[in-house]
Amino acid sequence: MYSVGTVILHTPSPLAGFAKQDAWLAALFRTGIALIFVWFHIRVGNLYPELPLDQINEKVFGKLVGMMINFTFFIWSFSTAAETIYYMGNFIETFWMPDTPLAALNIMLAAVVIFTVRLGIETFTVRWKYSSYPY
Known part of the structure; x- marks a missing residue:
């Protein structure tokens, strides 16, 4: 989710501002370069699995x-x-909780990230299998 959100929100605007009407060419060129890097990473990963x-x-x-x-x-x-x-x-403060200090929101979000990393990926992946909820 992080990668998709970052690409959608942060990439097109600076690219279009710099390349103007040729932004589609720049995006196409950059995609080609990214695919070369992906190919390189796959090749090196296959050498040392x-x-x-x-x-x-x-x-x-x-x-x-x-x-x-x-x-x-x-x-x-x-x-x-x-x-x-x-x-x-910043998003939560702007749209949902404008009276809450940004530092407090950031501390709470960082705490969630720290607890999640500490508990491991199993907190996401195993729960649905053993949950009584029908989702």
Whole structure:
């Protein structure tokens, strides 16, 4: 959901502002480049199916460069998560709870994320199987 929401909300406007009437060409070109990256990731993943991404990076790019890439992934994931929590809090404050301080909403959203990560993916995936609710 994060990827789709980000692509729908944040990508078209800057792209159209920069490319003007040729935005469709830029989007098509960028999609082609993204597919090349997807193909590359699939090929490298198939070469080392037993290794996680961080170990693949160190094996393919060397110890030092691989660690730098892994650190970059960590920082990017952390900052993107913080940005997403801010956007969600800002949306909730703007449309549903305008009198609530943004910091309070962001703290509550961050707590939900922390508890979810702490409890694991099973909190999402197993419940429906054992639930008495008919959904």
